[in-house]
Each structure stands twice: as C-alpha cells, then as structure tokens.
Amino acid sequence: MKAISECLYQRGKHGVKYVRRRIPVAIRAAYPAHQQHIVRSLGTSDLREAKMRCHAELARIDAEFAHKRQTLNLQRVSLAAKRISTLSDEQLHGIASFWLHQVLASDEQHRGEGLDDEEFDALGGQLTAQRAELGRLLAQGKPLDVFPALHGFLRLCGLDFEPSEAEARRACHAFLRAVVCGLDQQLARQRGDLVDTAVVAPEAPHPLHVVAPASAPVDPKAVTWDLVFNTWRDYVDDRPKSTAIASQTPWRDLCRFAGKNGITSPKGVTPLLMTKFVEEMHERELAVDTINERIGKIRAIYRIAAGKHILDLNPAANTLGFKESGARKRRKRRLPLDDADLQQLFGSPVFQEHKRSSGQSGEGTYWIPLLMLYTGARPEEIEGLALGDLCEDERFGWYFSIVDRPVDEDNELFDDVPASHRRTLKNAPSIRRVPVAQQLIDLGLL
Numbered sequence: 001m002k003a004i005s006e007c008l009y010q011r012g013k014h015g016v017k018y019v020r021r022r023i024p025v026a027i028r029a030a031y032p033a034h035q036q037h038i039v040r041s042l043g044t045s046d047l048r049e050a051k052m053r054c055h056a057e058l059a060r061i062d063a064e065f066a067h068k069r070q071t072l073n074l075q076r077v078s079l080a081a082k083r084i085s086t087l088s089d090e091q092l093h094g095i096a097s098f099w100l101h102q103v104l105a106s107d108e109q110h111r112g113e114g115l116d117d118e119e120f121d122a123l124g125g126q127l128t129a130q131r132a133e134l135g136r137l138l139a140q141g142k143p144l145d146v147f148p149a150l151h152g153f154l155r156l157c158g159l160d161f162e163p164s165e166a167e168a169r170r171a172c173h174a175f176l177r178a179v180v181c182g183l184d185q186q187l188a189r190q191r192g193d194l195v196d197t198a199v200v201a202p203e204a205p206h207p208l209h210v211v212a213p214a215s216a217p218v219d220p221k222a223v224t225w226d227l228v229f230n231t232w233r234d235y236v237d238d239r240p241k242s243t244a245i246a247s248q249t250p251w252r253d254l255c256r257f258a259g260k261n262g263i264t265s266p267k268g269v270t271p272l273l274m275t276k277f278v279e280e281m282h283e284r285e286l287a288v289d290t291i292n293e294r295i296g297k298i299r300a301i302y303r304i305a306a307g308k309h310i311l312d313l314n315p316a317a318n319t320l321g322f323k324e325s326g327a328r329k330r331r332k333r334r335l336p337l338d339d340a341d342l343q344q345l346f347g348s349p350v351f352q353e354h355k356r357s358s359g360q361s362g363e364g365t366y367w368i369p370l371l372m373l374y375t376g377a378r379p380e381e382i383e384g385l386a387l388g389d390l391c392e393d394e395r396f397g398w399y400f401s402i403v404d405r406p407v408d409e410d411n412e413l414f415d416d417v418p419a420s421h422r423r424t425l426k427n428a429p430s431i432r433r434v435p436v437a438q439q440l441i442d443l444g445l446l
Contacts, residue, residue, distance in 0.1 A: 010045070014045050015045045016042075017044060017053075018041050019038070019039070019042060020037055020038070023036055023065075027069050030068035040061075059272035060272055062270070062272070063271055066315070082160065082211075084160070084161055085162055085163050086167055087161075094205060094207065094211075095154070096175060096178035098207055098210075099178055100182050100204075101197065104185055104186070107189065131180065134146070134176065134183065135180055143173040146179065147172050150175045153175075158207075159207060185200055223310060225252075225255045228301060228302070228305045228310060229248065229251050229301060232247070235304045254269070254277055258277075267311055271315050274315050292322065299316040302314040342373075351370075370443065374437040374440055377400075385402075389403070391433075398435070400434045
C-alpha cells in the first residue's frame with residue numbers, strides 16, 4: 001500500500017483508500033497472534049471524501065481498542081481468582097444469564113458487521129454440529145463433559161471453581177442448558193428469525209457481582225458524572241471556584257449529550273461519541289474558540305480520572321476541535337469605541353438630561369455605562385456588583401471589590417457560598433480591586 005498521510009493509504013489500480021492503524025502492544029493479545037495492524041477500506045478513491053471518512057473510521061477503531069482493553073482487563077481478574085466450591089441455584093442462574101447474554105450480544109455484533117456466503121455457511125455448519133453434540137450430552141445426562149468449559153469461563157470471570165463431583169454435576173447441568181439455549185437462538189437467527197438479545201437474554205450482572213461482590217470489578221454504572229468531576233476538582237487543593245464552574249459547564253453539556261445517546265456513565269463515552277459531541281456543538285453554532293476550550297476542559301477532567309484509575313482511558317485524548325482562519329478571526333475582532341462613539345453614547349438624554357428608564361433597569365441605564373467607562377470592568381461584573389462590594393480603604397479611598405459570585409445552580413459545587421455572593425467571573429485573575437474614579441464620586445455614586 002502507498003502511504004498518503006498518517007493512517008491513510010491507497011492500493012490497487014483504482015487507488016482505493018484505506019485506513020491502517022497499528023494495534024497497541026498493550027491490547028495485541030486481544031487479536032489473532034499474527035495481526036499487528038487494523039486495515040479497513042474507506043470505499044472510495046476520492047481523496048477528499050476519503051479524508052472525511054478516515055476521521056470517523058479512526059474514531060471507530062479507537063472505540064474498538066477501548067472495548068478490547070476492557071475485555072483484557074476482565075480476563076486479568078483471573079490472576080487473583082477467588083476460590084469457591086459451591087454455587088447456589090440463584091448464582092448458577094446468574095452465571096448462565098451472563099454467559100447467554102455475552103454469547104448472543106457477540107453473535108449479534110458479528111452478524112451486524114456482515115457475513116459473506118462462505119462465512120455464513122461455515123457459521124451455520126458449526127452451530128448445527130455443536131447443537132447436535134451438546135444436545136446429545138444433555139439428553140444422555142452427561143453434563144460433566146462441559147466442566148472444562150465452565151471452569152475456564154469462571155476462571156476468566158475471576159472465580160476458581162473447585163467443586164465436589166456432585167456439585168460439579170449440578171453446576172454443569174445448569175451451564176449446559178444455557179449453552180444449548182444459546183445455540184438454539186443463534187440457529188434461529190441463522191434461519192432468518194428475529195431474535196432480540198435484550199428480550200431473550202437481558203444484560204445480567206458480572207458473575208463476580210453475583211458470587212463475590214467484594215471482589216467484583218467496579219460497576220461502570222457506579223462511575224457517575226459527579227464522581228469523575230469531583231475527582232478532577234479535588235485533585236488541586238483550593239481550586240478556584242471560577243475554574244471549577246467554568247469546567248462544569250462543558251461537563252454538564254457532555255452529560256446531556258451522552259444521555260440523549262443512551263450513555264448514563266462517563267465510562268461509556270467513546271472517542272466516537274466525543275467526535276459526535278463536537279459536531280453537535282458546531283451545529284448549535286457555538287464559537288470555534290468555545291468548542292475548542294470545552295474539549296480541553298473535558299480532556300483535563302478525563303485525564304485526572306484515568307490517572308486516579310477511576311476510568312480506564314481518556315476518550316477525549318485525541319478529540320479534534322476546529323481551526324478558524326486568520327481572516328475570519330480578524331473579521332470577528334471587536335473594535336474599541338472611538339471618541340465619536342463615546343460622544344454619541346454619553347450625549348444621550350440619559351446622561352445629559354438625567355432621564356432614567358421607566359422600566360426595571362432604572363438607574364442601571366445611567367450607572368452601568370459610566371462604571372464600565374471608568375473601571376474597564378465587563379458588563380456582567382458591573383451588573384453583579386452588590387452594595388457590599390463598594391469599600392473604603394483608610395489610605396487609598398473608595399474601591400470596588402470584584403469577587404466571584406456563583407449563581408444558585410452552582411451551589412451543589414460548594415457548600416460555603418453566602419447568599420451575597422452570586423456572580424461568576426471569567427477566570428481567577430478577574431478577582432480584583434478597582435479604584436473608584438473621582439469623576440464617579442462627583443456624579444453622586446456614593
């Protein structure tokens with residue numbers, strides 16, 4: 001294959017484009033022994049179209065890598081397997097349900113990726129042979145023949161099953177019934193029947209959760225959005241409230257978007273979902289700088305969670321934002337007010353004839369522009385000033401104390417926000433003291 005750019009290749013006389021990605025060494029054990037790369041056709045020879053498809057395909061490969069990594073982590077639990085000798089009927093039912101769900105979900109995914117005629121016929125022959133062999137064992141009352149399979153499966157789940165012969169026979173009989181049931185459902189799919197995994201084999205708890213909850217791996221549902229965010233927030237002692245609030249906004253936005261896509265835990269977010277989230281923000285016409293800033297904040301939150309081993313990976317690690325041209329940035333740049341602008345503003349009847357608004361803004365129409373002019377503060381900082389923010393220093397005179405005032409919806413972040421503090425500043429350096437100009441005092445501010 002001829003390399004075009006990183007991960008993008010072409011081959012053949014028609015120049016069909018392919019994605020080629022090296023499998024990380026850490027998860028290579030999850031692939032066939034000879035396989036070191038993932039190679040997938042993009043289905044086009046057009047370079048521009050290929051580059052667009054390449055981005056989405058790489059995101060899907062990242063999601064696949066994440067799934068393989070989780071699979072290997074599950075297998076590694078067996079290194080510290082918990083030894084058991086008996087299983088209750090309820091535990092056996094739970095183990096069988098978990099196995100059946102995994103088999104049918106895997107079969108559904110395999111068929112969803114597409115089977116050619118040869119693969120379809122081979123799969124049908126394999127399922128038919130297995131059903132005949134295992135059905136015969138069940139009919140003859142010889143369940144112990146599947147004990148090696150049951151023992152190996154439980155070992156992968158972190159359970160070292162060492163039963164008596166009678167207990168082994170009872171457990172193998174329950175397991176064999178589940179295996180035969182799974183083969184029947186797969187053969188039904190082979191005939192073209194509709195078999196919904198969620199209906200015939202709903203998702204079941206991991207066997208460790210059923211048999212030995214104390215040794216079980218962390219339930220992904222236990223990793224909540226608040227847990228991950230609070231881990232990031234508390235990683236830095238006395239992290240400024242303004243910084244935490246600024247990061248909370250994109251984190252909540254991602255939580256909302258993930259929920260719309262059926263993801264209830266930050267552990268379920270994939271690189272592909274992050275890419276879709278970025279595209280959704282762009283469709284909502286968020287500014288490019290805002291989108292890129294939000295990606296950075298989400299990436300930082302996930303990085304701390306991964307470093308603290310609450311999550312296995314950072315799905316936002318390679319998420320791309322948008323790049324805006326220099327010409328567009330120059331067009332968007334705000335221009336300062338010139339003398340003519342100031343004359344027009346402060347030459348209005350509000351300032352020359354001291355006319356006030358008859359609406360709710362009242363004195364605001366008069367004082368907010370003046371305070372902005374003489375302090376350089378932002379509109380939201382001026383609008384959020386409280387009477388207590390006007391302070392007097394014995395040496396330097398009057399000044400404004402501009403501090404961070406979180407709004408009511410931020411109360412859940414901090415339990416020490418007094419009622420008088422309800423304004424959010426742009427960043428930590430925005431907390432400052434600004435002298436009151438003598439002109440403001442002359443105009444009657446005090």
